[in-house]
Amino acid sequence: MVNIDRSGWFVAQLRPHGLAQARVHLKRQGFETFSPIILNAHHSQKKKTAERKPLFPGYLFVHFDPRNNGWGAINNTRGVSRLILNDPRRPIPLPDELMRTLQGRCDPGEIYKTANDLEVGDHIRVLTGPFAELVTRIEALPCTERVGLLIELLGREVRSTLPRSQVTKVP
Incomplete structure (x- = not known):
């Protein structure tokens, strides 16, 4: 509602x-903020790092009571362009x-x-493509959009990556 x-x-x-x-200055003014972050894993020269990116780039959720006239200060806060108004x-x-x-x-x-939180070692089912219905385990999570798999093919294990949208976790 x-x-x-x-x-x-x-x-x-x-x-x-x-x-x-914006978060620093809004907090100083007494406003609560919320900005969900997603992590993207990156591999470079034997280093594994996680890049933090906003789930909603360019936007920030701010909690306040609109009956209090102090919310107008949000538009003049450093880092803020404007509140979304009707x-x-x-x-x-x-x-x-x-x-x-x-x-x-x-x-x-x-x-x-x-919603589809996957971890290395989880059993998954491939949903589409040439490996559809194949059940295997996750070997790696190279980034938030892809999963690394070991697929047994012609008696050998072959490494492959697939988009997360093509797999689902097997309970």
Whole structure:
């Protein structure tokens, strides 16, 4: 249920590269913020690193009470371009259920967990393509969009990668 007459979550559009700056300054002003992050694994010269990227690039969720006139300061906060409004005087609230779901899918560090959380060693079924219906195990997770597999083919194990959308976890 969306209700403009009570506190809730709203969306701020950010200036380019303004996420960190906006969060710091909004916190100083007493606003709670939320920005889910996804991790992309990168491999380079024997190093494995995880790049943090916003799930919604260019936007930040801000919690406030629209009945309090202090929310107008958000538009003048460093890093913030503007609040998303439906007219010049009223910010657009987000549905409570949407925010509960988003926050419930994040850990305390705001790292977003995908619905198809896969881990190395999990058994999966290939859904489409030449290996459709094949059940195998995950050998590696090179990035958030792909999975690395060992497929037995002609008596040999062959390494392959597939998009996550082509596999599902086997219970």
